[in-house]
Amino acid sequence: xxxxxxxxxxxxxxxxxxxxxxxxxxxxxxxxxxxxxxxxxxxxxxxxxxxxxxxxxxxxxxxxxxxxxxxxxxxxxxxxxxxxxxxxxxxxxxxxxxxxxxxxxxxxxxxxxxxxxxxxxxxxxxxxxxxxxxxxxxxxxxxxxxxxxxxxxxxxxxxxxxxxxxxxxxxxxxxxxxxxxxxxxxxxxxxxxxxxxxxxxxxxxxxxxxxxxxxxxxxxxxxxxxxxxxxxxxxxxxxxxxxxxxxxxxxxxxxxxxxxxxxxxxxxxxxxxxxxxxxxxxxxxxxxxxxxxxxxxxxxxxxxxxxxxxxxxxxxxxxxxxxxxxxxxxxxxxxxxxxxxxxxxxxxxxxxxxxxxxxxxxxxxxxxxxxxxxxxxxxxxxxxxxxxxxxxxxxxxxxxxxxxxxxxxxxxxxxxxxxxxxxxxxxxxxxxxxxxxxxxxxxxxxxxxxxxxxxxxxxxxxxxxxxxxxxxxxx
Numbered sequence: 437x438x439x440x441x442x443x444x445x446x447x448x449x450x451x452x453x454x455x456x457x458x459x460x461x462x463x464x465x466x467x468x469x470x471x472x473x474x475x476x477x478x479x480x481x482x483x484x485x486x487x488x489x490x491x492x493x494x495x496x497x498x499x500x501x502x503x504x505x506x507x508x509x510x511x512x513x514x515x516x517x518x519x520x521x522x523x524x525x526x527x528x529x530x531x532x533x534x535x536x537x538x539x540x541x542x543x544x545x546x547x548x549x550x551x552x553x554x555x556x557x558x559x560x561x562x563x564x565x566x567x568x569x570x571x572x573x574x575x576x577x578x579x580x581x582x583x584x585x586x587x588x589x590x591x592x593x594x595x596x597x598x599x600x601x602x603x604x605x606x607x608x609x610x611x612x613x614x615x616x617x618x619x620x621x622x623x624x625x626x627x628x629x630x631x632x633x634x635x636x637x638x639x640x641x642x643x644x645x646x647x648x649x650x651x652x653x654x655x656x657x658x659x660x661x662x663x664x665x666x667x668x669x670x671x672x673x674x675x676x677x678x679x680x681x682x683x684x685x686x687x688x689x690x691x692x693x694x695x696x697x698x699x700x701x702x703x704x705x706x707x708x709x710x711x712x713x714x715x716x717x718x719x720x721x722x723x724x725x726x727x728x729x730x731x732x733x734x735x736x737x738x739x740x741x742x743x744x745x746x747x748x749x750x751x752x753x754x755x756x757x758x759x760x761x762x763x764x765x766x767x768x769x770x771x772x773x774x775x776x777x778x779x780x781x782x783x784x785x786x787x788x789x790x791x792x793x794x795x796x797x798x799x800x801x802x803x804x805x806x807x808x809x810x811x812x813x814x815x816x817x818x819x820x821x822x823x824x825x826x827x828x829x830x831x832x833x834x835x836x837x838x839x840x841x842x843x844x845x846x847x848x849x850x851x852x853x854x855x856x857x858x859x860x861x862x863x864x865x866x867x868x869x870x871x872x873x874x875x876x877x878x879x880x881x882x883x884x885x886x887x888x889x890x891x892x893x894x895x896x897x898x899x900x901x902x903x904x905x906x907x908x909x910x911x
Contacts, residue, residue: 452579459574459636460583463567465629466530468594469622470560473537474502474857476602477553478734479752480615482741483606487614490546492869496668497550499734499861504664505557506564507854508657511704511847512648514565521642522566522573527633529563534626541619552619557854565847574638596759603752647702655693656704660855662686664862705848709837715845717901718833719852721781724898725829726856728891729788729822731864733758735884736795736815738868743877744806754808754815761819762826769824777905778832784824785896791817792889796882803878835903864888 452460477484477498485494517525533556540552575583602618610617666683670676697703709715733755740751765784772780794814799806830849837845864884871880 452575452582455636456575456579456583458632459638460571462629462632462636463571464590465625465632466526466563466567468590469530469533469625469629470506470564471594472598472601473556473560473619473622474499474506475598476618477502478737478755479599479602479748480606480618481734482738483615483748484549488544488546488549490549492865493668494546494550495738495869496862496865497546498553499730500664500668500858501550501553502557502560503730503854503858503861504660505554506561507851507856507858508653508660509558509561510565510851510854512650512653513561513563514569514847515648515702516562517566517569518643519648522569522640523633523637524642525562526566526570526637527630529559529561529566530626530630530633532559533563534623534630537619537622537626541616541623570637570640573640596756596763599752599755599759600749603747603749606748649696649700649702649704652693652696652700652704655689655696659686659689659693660858662689664858667866668862704851706845709845709848712836713901714836714903715833717898718829718903719849721895721898721902722829722833722849723852723856723859724891724895725785725788725825726853727860727863728888728895729818729860730857731860731862732792732818732885732888734861735864735868735881736811738865739877739881740808743804743881744808746808750808754811757812757816758819758822761816761821762823765820765823766826769828773828773831774905777835778899778902780828781825781832781899781902782896784821784828785892785899786821787824788818788821789889789892789896791815791819791821792885792892796885796889799878799881799885832902832905835905 481495481498484498485491488494513525513529536552536555536559540549540556543549543552571583572580605617605621606615613620662682662684663686666679666681666686669682670679697705698707736758737751737755740746740754741748746754765787769780769784776783791814794817795811798811798814802810830846830853833849834845864887867887868880868884871883875883
């Protein structure tokens with residue numbers, strides 16, 4: 437019997453060898469590092485500001501800086517892997533990310549911390565695209581689906597545990613370091629990932645023919661930095677010449693970036709994509725939705741801590757229903773994508789809208805008496821809507837594109853998701869803080885929720901312009 441089982445294992449073409457399992461683990465570690473660091477500042481922001489200062493401006497930039505650098509460099513990060521070697525760029529990415537984490541953890545001023553977050557996001561953009569490419573090149577056609585299936589559970593667990601762990605670390609005040617171990621723990625994880633990557637990741641051949649649009653990347657980076665800096669600085673310090681000039685420069689550079697994409701030999705975004713109504717509407721739906729829900733999640737955490745005076749750990753537990761909703765909906769809805777297509781996005785947007793209105797009603801009825809327990813049902817529904825959309829918006833947006841546009845389209849959508857996170861955390865928190873001084877704590881929260889709900893409602897209108905279904909499996 438044992439010999440029979442052994443022969444079956446050997447005959448199974450999808451079976452992963454010991455070495456392949458370790459390669460998969462290395463790639464997953466990189467993705468977990470990115471996921472955890474993208475979200476931990478939602479919980480940690482008030483504690484960080486209390487420790488090193490920076491006020492509202494730092495709270496806005498903590499999440500926005502990471503997502504901004506990630507979004508701008510994400511597309512070119514994949515192409516750098518093709519040009520100079522995926523293994524090499526993975527090692528550079530994880531090294532830079534680890535060192536940037538140390539810089540964040542050792543920061544003694546707001547500017548030092550924001551610089552660390554920008555560097556983190558930049559190296560993360562070099563690191564993350566290489567992982568999936570390495571798996572595709574290393575695993576056979578039969579093994580690849582089994583490898584990818586491991587991501588869902590691990591990333592889902594990380595999304596739930598990450599904020600709780602961040603809250604616990606802050607509350608534990610390990611060695612009197614307050615919030616710093618949240619970043620310093622990455623040194624251990626990053627070092628372990630680097631050593632394993634050196635030993636395990638396969639060597640690949642660089643492609644010197646791969647062209648990079650460095651000018652386009654620079655124009656996009658300057659434009660996004662100018663727009664978000666102008667918004668943050670103007671709303672916090674007043675609309676003086678600096679934020680106005682920054683906003684104007686950002687707008688001009690964005691126009692220059694769009695012009696560059698028309699004439700570049702190898703543009704970051706193929707101009708033909710913008711002639712595709714389904715893709716363009718999907719891009720807009722994704723931009724609006726991801727900006728809205730990222731901003732809402734940040735504001736809920738701030739409301740818990742700054743208004744209801746919950747500890748970071750209690751606030752993390754209060755946000756758990758959102759993470760659980762995302763996990764459950766992602767798992768349930770993924771198999772339904774082929775059958776439901778665009779309808780699945782409508783369901784997700786509707787659930788998010790219902791959850792937001794439920795949260796508004798809870799805050800309206802309870803005011804300062806609101807608790808994490810009372811808001812949990814609405815937050816769970818919001819999370820369920822988010823999870824449904826996360827697994828469907830961009831897949832459906834690719835439904836009508838041509839095969840030769842797939843790489844550019846997919847990379848563009850991933851970058852927009854990160855940029856939306858930066859824009860959302862900046863815009864929605866700006867609205868929240870500005871309203872605190874005019875309509876009060878509860879009024880600021882209610883108005884912020886209604887603005888998010890309005891954005892989701894606009895997305896519901898745009899979704900009908902998207903393709904009816906996602907691409908076929910063999911796309």
